[in-house]
Amino acid sequence: MSEPIDTTDPLALERQVCFALSVAARSVVAVYRPLLEPLGLTHPQYLVMLALWQHAPLSVRRLSELLQLDPGTLSPLLKRLESVGYLRRERDRSDERSLAIVLTTEGRALRDKAERIPPAVVQRLGMPIEDLQHLHAALTRVIAAAKPPA
Structure with missing residues (x-):
């Protein structure tokens, strides 16, 4: 049985956006796990593949920007995906200083x-697609609002 939400306490756990986002993120990733x-x-590897299926070839820098991950976090994901044969890292033809991430035949398949x-x-979520689309739009606005000023 859930406890009533304390609407007077500004620090009530149930009122915190960060709490709801954290629990929702873990719960949704758990829905993806058996599908992946x-x-x-893994879920982070899936996000890398989604970006590559849409935009490949990509520089590591651009992939990092798209996924909003720092290159240090991205590097082990790329190494693992390369080791299973889904992508290759090669020198960018237009800029030899940059690495390009290219999908292999297996990665495309x-x-x-x-x-x-x-x-x-x-x-699995059992929610109307319209609700999920509204949630996506709201979360996209939260992401934009939370970005530090340029």
Whole structure:
């Protein structure tokens, strides 16, 4: 049985946006886990692959920007995906100082299997697609509002 929310305490756990976001993020990632396991992907690796399926080839810097991850966090993900044969890191032809991330044939083929994931997530959540679209839009606004000033 859930306890009533204390609407007078500004520090009540249940009122905190950070708490709701944290629990929601963990819960949604847990929904993805059994869907990603057959593909041999973790959730962070899946995000890398999503970016590459949409935009490859990408520089490490651009991939880092798209995923909003620092290169130090991204590097082990790329190494693991390269070791399983989904991508290659090679010198960018237009800028030899930069690395380009390129999908392999296996990495491109994995997309066909991954196309089953979004509808399976929607089904598992059991929420109307419109609610999920509104949530996505609201979270996108939160992300933008939380960015430090340039």
